[in-house]
Amino acid sequence: MIDIENPSTPPTKAKLSRDGPPLSPSHTATTFPSDGSPPTVTIDHKVSRSSRGVGGSLLLGMSKPVFALVAATVLATSGSAAWFFSEWLSIPGLKEQVSALEVEVTRLETQVVRLEHQVSRLSQEVDDLAFENDRYSMLNAQLNETAQEYQILNNQLNASTTRLESLNEQLGHSNGLFAELNAELSNQNQVYSSLNLELNQTQLELSALNDDLLSVVTFLNETSTNLQGNLESIVDFLAGQIDVNRFLVLETLENTYQQRTQSWDCGFRDFFLTEPFIQDPTVSIGSTELPSVLDFIESRLLTDLCLDLDDMQLYLQQTSGKTDLSDLTSNELIQGTSRYVTLVMEYYFGGNYGDDGGVSPEEWGEASYQCQNLQLPFLWS
Numbered sequence: 001m002i003d004i005e006n007p008s009t010p011p012t013k014a015k016l017s018r019d020g021p022p023l024s025p026s027h028t029a030t031t032f033p034s035d036g037s038p039p040t041v042t043i044d045h046k047v048s049r050s051s052r053g054v055g056g057s058l059l060l061g062m063s064k065p066v067f068a069l070v071a072a073t074v075l076a077t078s079g080s081a082a083w084f085f086s087e088w089l090s091i092p093g094l095k096e097q098v099s100a101l102e103v104e105v106t107r108l109e110t111q112v113v114r115l116e117h118q119v120s121r122l123s124q125e126v127d128d129l130a131f132e133n134d135r136y137s138m139l140n141a142q143l144n145e146t147a148q149e150y151q152i153l154n155n156q157l158n159a160s161t162t163r164l165e166s167l168n169e170q171l172g173h174s175n176g177l178f179a180e181l182n183a184e185l186s187n188q189n190q191v192y193s194s195l196n197l198e199l200n201q202t203q204l205e206l207s208a209l210n211d212d213l214l215s216v217v218t219f220l221n222e223t224s225t226n227l228q229g230n231l232e233s234i235v236d237f238l239a240g241q242i243d244v245n246r247f248l249v250l251e252t253l254e255n256t257y258q259q260r261t262q263s264w265d266c267g268f269r270d271f272f273l274t275e276p277f278i279q280d281p282t283v284s285i286g287s288t289e290l291p292s293v294l295d296f297i298e299s300r301l302l303t304d305l306c307l308d309l310d311d312m313q314l315y316l317q318q319t320s321g322k323t324d325l326s327d328l329t330s331n332e333l334i335q336g337t338s339r340y341v342t343l344v345m346e347y348y349f350g351g352n353y354g355d356d357g358g359v360s361p362e363e364w365g366e367a368s369y370q371c372q373n374l375q376l377p378f379l380w381s
Contacts, residue, residue, distance in 0.1 A: 176271060269330075
């Protein structure tokens, strides 16, 4: 095979047959590349088994000058064929495609210019946004400072609210106290009104008694005989009037004490209205509130009846079975105190006289109808 594409390669010598001349080529092929490169000529040959001999000076049965001429002719023909095929095999519509690509390039360049303008505009917007971001950062810092100031004001407001709530509780407690005082004053007003009515009645009775005395004096002036008998009648009459007046005064005093003993528990509940042992009668009073409770009972009830607080506490301990009075509930305290006061009223006005069984009307008269002047005040123990 002869490779014309690589001239430096020497041609292959034909092998000679032992029996005859060299074999002639059976096929020759020429290849024309489409890219315009030099063509390649390929010559295939077979060795004939002829018995004829071939001379060593011939190449393919030709002399060297003849072979050179044939080779030159083949090369010229191959070049012409290569040019012809390169023109014949050119891509159809290539120029139109190139023109279209040029138009597309122009459009893309315009698009690039437009995008560059847009990038420039976006860069300016980025700068503007950076400026706004800095401004918002400054505003945010100011807002944080304002929020801290508002937090301080809120804390102060909460503290003021707490103080106001405390004052409100104190005012509520004071309001309850004033309500209790108002109720107490109303009760006292009723008592005084009742006393006023009784005093008016007593005045009327005394006026009638005075009229009777005038009648007696007139009678004495008119009758001078049997003076001793008339004096005895007068003494008996006056003694009866004194007994009536003493009864009326003692009854008025008893009514006054009854008013005190019957209304104290309402005032007690109103005064301690916000305490747990009033809101829930089953809750014990507790050691913290017990002194206030005992002070209230002493000032609102025991003092007016000339009673001893220690004596009442001993009575409550003995009757309730609880040595610590702080374990008492409000109901137990009210009921025990009411029973104690009932014993006091029986002692003062029960009519059981003598042997410390009670106070007689004469003893009340000697004490000027004031319990603190009694020689034997009430003691349960």
